[in-house]
Amino acid sequence: MSSVISPKFKVAICGAGITGLALAAFLSSAKNSSDIQIDIYESKKEVSADGSGIAVWKRTWQVLKQLGFEKDCTERNIRTPQEGESSGPIFRRSDTPDNAIDFHSHIMPYGPMFLSRPQLLEVLQTKLNSDNCKIHTSKKVTTYELASNSIKIRFADGSDTTADVFLGCDGVHSNVRATLFAHDSALAKPIFSGQLAYRSMCKQEDIVSKSPDHPALTQTRAWCGSGKHVISNPFIHPATGQKFINIVCFDNIPGGPGVEFEEWSAKVDVEEIQKLFVPGEWEDNIITLLAASEPPTRWAVHVVQPLPYFGRGTVAVLGDAAHAMTPHQGIGAGQGIEDALFLGRLLTHPTRTRDNVPILMEIYNEMRVKPAQRAVDKSRRTGEMYDLIQLKGEGMDLKKLGEAIGTEFSWLGLGGVEEDWMRAEGMLKEKLGLTKTK
Ligand SMILES: Cc1cc2nc3c(=O)[nH]c(=O)nc-3n(C[C@H](O)[C@H](O)[C@H](O)COP(=O)(O)OP(=O)(O)OC[C@H]3O[C@@H](n4cnc5c(N)ncnc54)[C@H](O)[C@@H]3O)c2cc1C
Numbered sequence: 001m002s003s004v005i006s007p008k009f010k011v012a013i014c015g016a017g018i019t020g021l022a023l024a025a026f027l028s029s030a031k032n033s034s035d036i037q038i039d040i041y042e043s044k045k046e047v048s049a050d051g052s053g054i055a056v057w058k059r060t061w062q063v064l065k066q067l068g069f070e071k072d073c074t075e076r077n078i079r080t081p082q083e084g085e086s087s088g089p090i091f092r093r094s095d096t097p098d099n100a101i102d103f104h105s106h107i108m109p110y111g112p113m114f115l116s117r118p119q120l121l122e123v124l125q126t127k128l129n130s131d132n133c134k135i136h137t138s139k140k141v142t143t144y145e146l147a148s149n150s151i152k153i154r155f156a157d158g159s160d161t162t163a164d165v166f167l168g169c170d171g172v173h174s175n176v177r178a179t180l181f182a183h184d185s186a187l188a189k190p191i192f193s194g195q196l197a198y199r200s201m202c203k204q205e206d207i208v209s210k211s212p213d214h215p216a217l218t219q220t221r222a223w224c225g226s227g228k229h230v231i232s233n234p235f236i237h238p239a240t241g242q243k244f245i246n247i248v249c250f251d252n253i254p255g256g257p258g259v260e261f262e263e264w265s266a267k268v269d270v271e272e273i274q275k276l277f278v279p280g281e282w283e284d285n286i287i288t289l290l291a292a293s294e295p296p297t298r299w300a301v302h303v304v305q306p307l308p309y310f311g312r313g314t315v316a317v318l319g320d321a322a323h324a325m326t327p328h329q330g331i332g333a334g335q336g337i338e339d340a341l342f343l344g345r346l347l348t349h350p351t352r353t354r355d356n357v358p359i360l361m362e363i364y365n366e367m368r369v370k371p372a373q374r375a376v377d378k379s380r381r382t383g384e385m386y387d388l389i390q391l392k393g394e395g396m397d398l399k400k401l402g403e404a405i406g407t408e409f410s411w412l413g414l415g416g417v418e419e420d421w422m423r424a425e426g427m428l429k430e431k432l433g434l435t436k437t438k
Contacts, residue, residue: 008037009354011347012153012163014141014176016042017049018120019319019336020169025067025127026344033348038133039163041155043140043170047125049117052199052246056081056113057412060334063341072123073113082111085413088220089233091405093388093398095225100283104402109413112330120333141170143179144315151314165347165357166315169336172302173264174321180312190302193326194256195383197248198273200296202289204234204243211288216245222386223286227252228276229386230286247293249273252387261300268298301326306373311361316343322368325376328383329409335372341417342367342424349425351432359431367424382408 011027013020020040027038056064061081073080088106093099128135140156150162168176172190181187207214215221220233231248253259270293279287303324310322319336346352346360385405390396429435 015170021124022340028133030348041139055330062417086111094223103398168317172324192261198296202292206292323372
């Protein structure tokens with residue numbers, strides 16, 4: 001007697017960044033994942049990210065804990081987040097050189113943890129089960145087409161493949177979003193936020209030799225000015241023990257959001273930031289800090305316009321592909337990780353069939369579109385506060401601005417992921433007609 005083996009449910013993921021790997025981890029490690037085949041297509045030669053760290057706030061930590069991150073962090077000696085308030089950056093007005101002043105000592109609503117991106121990618125990959133999940137590198141997705149019962153995915157090398165569900169975790173310049181919203185170029189393409197971010201660092205010894213009491217040596221600081229700001233934080237390199245200061249300078253360019261800025265990222269000379277923060281207009285502390293800086297990388301910060309939905313039919317976008325935002329609240333990756341939890345759990349729910357995926361997408365939209373777009377708005381508003389834009393408002397002064405910054409960050413101390421999932425599951429049962437009537 002021959003037995004009929006039903007074909008596996010094929011999930012294709014575009015992009016092996018933080019979001020793509022988090023999604024794959026939820027799919028691959030779920031109890032219900034034996035009938036799933038997960039293929040991750042990554043355009044780079046290997047899974048990699050730069051070494052800078054990301055803050056992990058309460059909700060993100062609640063999600064990562066579902067993947068067993070508590071044990072992973074303990075094993076790697078990584079400090080996990082702390083319940084309760086902790087001290088954060090000191091905010092200083094620095095564009096009034098004769099009168100520079102600390103105006104807010106930030107108390108964070110929750111002691112976040114800081115994870116380096118390579119470390120996060122490494123731990124996420126340990127969650128992938130090789131029986132049901134495979135990463136294909138050097139595979140750049142160009143587009144996809146909907147066929148009668150599947151999706152045809154095309155690659156830059158001329159090859160193609162098929163899947164039952166296609167999930168775009170391919171970042172701000174997403175080709176999956178470009179196809180999903182091909183009918184609306186404003187949504188398909190990212191737009192320039194109007195902000196340039198210059199990321200660099202300097203050796204602490206170079207600052208000590210010129211200014212032994214420099215405030216950047218001891219604590220994270222936000223050096224604020226009209227239309228520009230600098231974030232500095234001291235750190236010790238975990239491998240070499242050498243002491244550095246991370247520096248990110250933000251500048252708003254004339255014309256603002258939407259201006260065409262084609263060059264996405266470029267290595268530039270230190271002089272470029274020194275021209276933005278000049279002696280006489282900025283306090284000496286900033287001038288000293290930037291004089292010691294290594295040549296920075298300039299990023300044109302791009303964002304995605306608010307999308308009406310993240311998923312439709314059997315295709316969805318997650319993470320920066322769905323809601324790339326400015327980085328002023330340190331929450332972009334956290335939002336992608338939340339997308340991964342909800343869509344991952346929906347696609348491995350015991351009630352999932354090939355036919356009801358569009359219903360799962362409706363619930364994914366319901367749970368994630370508004371919260372992610374709220375995070376986008378909060379990040380933008382926080383950046384405006386760092387650039388002192390609110391000071392132009394009537395009745396606003398530095399003290400009130402400091403309080404407003406505190407209020408803007410307060411939601412990062414809130415949890416509730418499990419409660420939200422229960423709501424999603426309730427919605428799912430209702431849509432599938434599985435709710436018991438009294
Ligand atoms: C200065 C700065 C500080 C930040 N700080 C924080 C923080 O503290 N906390 C936080 O939560 N977030 C932070 N963020 C945001 C965070 O970095 C992003 O939200 C996050 O990295 C997005 O992850 P992603 O996987 O969605 O996209 P990406 O990281 O862009 O990954 C996309 C992946 O898809 C691949 N890819 C792209 N196109 C294709 C294609 N066509 N085919 C196949 N593969 C493709 C790429 O190679 C990449 O591997 C910060 C951002 C910046 C700029």
